[in-house]
Amino acid sequence: MGAVACWMLDVGCLMLDVQTARGPIAWIFCVLAVVLAGCATGPRENSAQAPNWEGEGVVTAPMAVEVPAPLPAPAPVIAPPTRAAPSNQPAETWVSLNRWCKANGLAAPCLVGQAPGPAYTLSATGGVFALRVGSLVAHWDGLEVRLGFAPQILNGQPYVHTLDVKKTLEPLVGGVGLSWLKTNPTIVIDPGHGGQDSGAKSIPGYRYEKDFTLDWARRLGPLLATNGWQVFLTRDSDVDLSVAHRIAFAEAHKADIFLSLHFNSSAPNDQQAGLETYCLTPTGMPSTVTRGYNDDAALAFPNNAFDAQNLQLASLIHRGLLQVNGQHDRGLRRARYLGVLRGQNRPAILVEGGYLSNPHEARLIADPAYRQKLAEAVAKALE
Numbered sequence: 001m002g003a004v005a006c007w008m009l010d011v012g013c014l015m016l017d018v019q020t021a022r023g024p025i026a027w028i029f030c031v032l033a034v035v036l037a038g039c040a041t042g043p044r045e046n047s048a049q050a051p052n053w054e055g056e057g058v059v060t061a062p063m064a065v066e067v068p069a070p071l072p073a074p075a076p077v078i079a080p081p082t083r084a085a086p087s088n089q090p091a092e093t094w095v096s097l098n099r100w101c102k103a104n105g106l107a108a109p110c111l112v113g114q115a116p117g118p119a120y121t122l123s124a125t126g127g128v129f130a131l132r133v134g135s136l137v138a139h140w141d142g143l144e145v146r147l148g149f150a151p152q153i154l155n156g157q158p159y160v161h162t163l164d165v166k167k168t169l170e171p172l173v174g175g176v177g178l179s180w181l182k183t184n185p186t187i188v189i190d191p192g193h194g195g196q197d198s199g200a201k202s203i204p205g206y207r208y209e210k211d212f213t214l215d216w217a218r219r220l221g222p223l224l225a226t227n228g229w230q231v232f233l234t235r236d237s238d239v240d241l242s243v244a245h246r247i248a249f250a251e252a253h254k255a256d257i258f259l260s261l262h263f264n265s266s267a268p269n270d271q272q273a274g275l276e277t278y279c280l281t282p283t284g285m286p287s288t289v290t291r292g293y294n295d296d297a298a299l300a301f302p303n304n305a306f307d308a309q310n311l312q313l314a315s316l317i318h319r320g321l322l323q324v325n326g327q328h329d330r331g332l333r334r335a336r337y338l339g340v341l342r343g344q345n346r347p348a349i350l351v352e353g354g355y356l357s358n359p360h361e362a363r364l365i366a367d368p369a370y371r372q373k374l375a376e377a378v379a380k381a382l383e
Ligand SMILES: [Zn+2]
Pocket: 001, 002, 041, 042, 192, 193, 199, 200, 209, 262, 263
């Protein structure tokens, strides 16, 4: 979370526009703007008042963990985005669901409801995909998944946008797993925020996101190490860390997966609650959340090479965490403004593990036993 960071990001985004016009040098300025912002994360769907940034956070007692010591990070190197060539545009914009099912050896879509729009389910071996005409909200085997384009009826038949077929349906229905990972893979866990950037303030008013994310990461690290992962934390103390540094750290450690841990806030709204997991938006697709970012769908970022793996990774971890939070599901989402994901040369996701602005969730998150459960759920999802 971070309204200040988001404001700074807007500055960065303006510079991104400059970048697209003038090349890599301006991109470096854009990166610097993000670096100065301190953090690029903090999705809040509905723009809300900034959290109170004043006051000192209470640092949770550090726990003894055995994770490999992080190497000093090298100078940040982030490849600039490219603009998708017109020839990359799919020949067909909308795909008949019936035809797609047939081509993939699946039974025809099943009409399961009519209001507020026709709803269909597709049954595959790995699960059931449910979608509704006119709605961006779909479900993969019970998990909420946000589409880029609302399905529509054409000639009396349901149609899904090609990008949703390629980037959402196929990676999930085709079978979710981590078979693309090598053995003894390396994960970089990124506890969100740190140092001057406290992140969201917990509703009791004296604890901060940066401490909870660090504790979550410290609990997760040893669990993954036990399961054969090489584990590195972008930070293991309460220090400021730029987005560029976090990306360069993952690069230096040859991470196979990058996992950024956050908690959410919708302050002063204290009702919003639940889990959100973010992947970088695929090129050509509008984002679920933009936060004022100039969401230029034509841009292709380094991490877009991993769109399918991002979603698969996100779905595994999201499903695991829902079992801990009581199934308060706010969905697998796409965002382009999350600088910490854009430059990653590996599957990378960002988890918002609950709302510190919600009294119930804030109380849970403040409980070390709950954070241990969050860590265990992620570790289990990555087994
Ligand atoms: Zn955050």
